[in-house]
Amino acid sequence: MSNRKVSERSAVPADGDAVTMSARKRECRRDVWAVVAAVVLIALAVVIGRLLNRTVYGSEGVLRLGWPPLYAWWLPHIGPGTPAALAVAALVVVYGPTTARRLSWRVLVPAVWGAAMAWTWSLALVDGWGRGIAERLTTGLEYLRSVNGVHDVPAFLRDFTNHILVGSPHIWPAHVAGHPPGALLTFVGLDRIGLGGGAWAAAWCITVGSSFAAAVVVAVRALCGEQLARQAAPFLVLAPAAVWIGVSADGYFAGVSAWAVALLALAATRTTRLPGLAALGAGLLVGLAWYLSYGLTVLVVLGAAVLLLARSARPLPLVLLGVLLWVAAFTAAGFWWLDGYTTLVERYYQGAAKVRPYGYFIWANLAAQVLTVGLATVAGLCRAAGPLRPAVRGMRRRPPAGRGALSVLIAAALCMMLLADLSGMSKAETERIWLTFAVWLLPACALLPRRAHARWLAAQAVLALLVNHLLLTGW
Numbered sequence: 163m164s165n166r167k168v169s170e171r172s173a174v175p176a177d178g179d180a181v182t183m184s185a186r187k188r189e190c191r192r193d194v195w196a197v198v199a200a201v202v203l204i205a206l207a208v209v210i211g212r213l214l215n216r217t218v219y220g221s222e223g224v225l226r227l228g229w230p231p232l233y234a235w236w237l238p239h240i241g242p243g244t245p246a247a248l249a250v251a252a253l254v255v256v257y258g259p260t261t262a263r264r265l266s267w268r269v270l271v272p273a274v275w276g277a278a279m280a281w282t283w284s285l286a287l288v289d290g291w292g293r294g295i296a297e298r299l300t301t302g303l304e305y306l307r308s309v310n311g312v313h314d315v316p317a318f319l320r321d322f323t324n325h326i327l328v329g330s331p332h333i334w335p336a337h338v339a340g341h342p343p344g345a346l347l348t349f350v351g352l353d354r355i356g357l358g359g360g361a362w363a364a365a366w367c368i369t370v371g372s373s374f375a376a377a378v379v380v381a382v383r384a385l386c387g388e389q390l391a392r393q394a395a396p397f398l399v400l401a402p403a404a405v406w407i408g409v410s411a412d413g414y415f416a417g418v419s420a421w422a423v424a425l426l427a428l429a430a431t432r433t434t435r436l437p438g439l440a441a442l443g444a445g446l447l448v449g450l451a452w453y454l455s456y457g458l459t460v461l462v463v464l465g466a467a468v469l470l471l472a473r474s475a476r477p478l479p480l481v482l483l484g485v486l487l488w489v490a491a492f493t494a495a496g497f498w499w500l501d502g503y504t505t506l507v508e509r510y511y512q513g514a515a516k517v518r519p520y521g522y523f524i525w526a527n528l529a530a531q532v533l534t535v536g537l538a539t540v541a542g543l544c545r546a547a548g549p550l551r552p553a554v555r556g557m558r559r560r561p562p563a564g565r566g567a568l569s570v571l572i573a574a575a576l577c578m579m580l581l582a583d584l585s586g587m588s589k590a591e592t593e594r595i596w597l598t599f600a601v602w603l604l605p606a607c608a609l610l611p612r613r614a615h616a617r618w619l620a621a622q623a624v625l626a627l628l629v630n631h632l633l634l635t636g637w
Contacts (some may be wrong), residue, residue: 186611193541193610200532200540207231207529214522218276225590226514229633231526232533233591237634241294243287244631250281251623258396259615267388270395271376277399278375282368286408288630298409299367303336305349305411312350319343320323320496326505328512337411338507342502343492344453345411356512363410368548371413375399377420382605384427385471386567388615390608396619397607402536402626406594410637415454416597422447423464423602426481430472441477445484451598453488456503457587458598460578467574473561510587518589527592534593534600536625537617542606546572549609568605575602594637 211230215223228235254277265273286294300306310316311332325332326339333339338346349363357366375398383391407413422444428434428440448465451458469475492499532540546569553566562570579599582588588595610618629635 163355169486172297177397184500189545192362192544192609196540196544197537203525203529204231204526207526214519224517224519226518226523227590228636231530231590232633232635233637234633234635237633239288239634240631241288241290243284243289243294246284247281247288247627247630250277251620251627254281254396254400255616255619255623257621258295258399258619259393259612262392262395267383268519270392271379274379274395274399275373275376275389278372278401278404279368281399281401282372282408282413285404285626285630286364286368289563293344293634295350295364295409296359296361298360299349299363299411302377305335305338305345305346306336306360306363307335308346309350309353312346315347315350316495316563319492322497323501323505326502328509336513341411341455342453342499344450345415345455348411348414348454357473360580367411367414368408369408371407371597372404373417374420375401375408376599377417377424378605381420381424381427381468382568382571382608384424384431384433385468386605387564390564390568390605392604393607393608393612393615396615397538397622398601398604400619400622400626401601402622402629403534403597403600403604403606405532405630405635406534406597406637410594410597412455412594412597412637415451415458416601418596419451419458419461422451422461423468426465426468426477427472429477429480430469430474432474432476437477438480441480442484444477445481447484448481449485449488452485452499453492456499456506457582457595457599460581462559463578463581464571464574464602467570470557471561472566481524485503507587515586516590517616520586520589523589523592524583527588527590527596530593531579531596531600531603533629534597535603536622538607538610539603541618542609543572543576545609565609568608572603572606575599578602591637593635612624 168533207230211225211227215225215227215230217224227233258277261273262270288294321341324330325334327333338488348366352358352362352366375395376396379391379395407416425440425444425447429437429444434440448461451461452627465481469477489499546565548569549562549565550569550573553562553570556562556566557570561567579596582592582596582599607615607618607622
């Protein structure tokens, strides 16, 4: 046989290779269609939202939003953070995937946190130091307005619920009234140790909030394997969610919750030298999260998924102990969580929720999440649907691993989001309120083909930069 015939035969792909290429093309087409559907959803939310906002209730549109479905206003602008944001985005897009593969694990985790912090700071500074950082948590709706009113903590806790409803004497600002007292007490504590004011509060929220990236990487490695964790790392760094983490207290809540889940994953899989301490730490952070935001009780869904994936209930006693310590402390001091929550529900429908239409936000909230998690995550979620069914089917015989385990984790995060959506207690502002849930969708990007990671990372960065430079986001 001549050399020419050999080379011609070797150039023809084997049947298996052809099938593989065909399957890859189908998956890529599904990615594109998922992204197109997400863009259409956003467009519909914007157009229909603007039409609904023409219905005036009082002096405002019925949605109480400047640029529905987001709590934002159209204001194209640049700022001192613009060059830094462009630089961080470019570095992560070009070097992020390779660096995530090559760094030692001990170096990768803090590097992810540091890079996510740099991305969040730079995006916040696009709005300038005052408007974007120092003054963000000092507005009339925010926590810092009430810090100087807390002198006696037990007295504050005993009386907290009496100032939630509209018409109450010395009514709390909207964000204080809308959360358990742990949120305000955080900023009171910072003030008491000499870190008072908007700049320190913002630094706290960005530092803790951006740490979610490291926590999610740790959890994904423990439950799904190191390869997927490394592939997810750059996407966690360049998350569009950073637009709202910097600066909002909900970013701080997301960081606390992410580490609670990460510690639970380490304890359940026993991939730490001190699983008991990790379990107690997870419980303490879960308990803290419940006293930071009422909506974070749905963390039990993600916690249950972690225990199912690890096939272990060993951490439960210590987790419950950690939670009960917070419950006992707050209850003994005079604040009963259920009283606070039921009073909040009444307050919620005294405000904008009374006029905001449930029928719009039940789907427009999901459109807002596309802007929070990015188009790469949408494509990743589409890919996660494939491994999910066999993973769930086989769970009785053996715990899923790898992509199957990641799909289960992502499905649990989606369930938390849907529960919050159906509750009717999340009409608008979910780009901020649902950060705790959204950050657990981001690892879906690890399921995208590795050769396309740079392109998808660029898409994530461009989306975040457009939102931050075209809109003035608020909360």
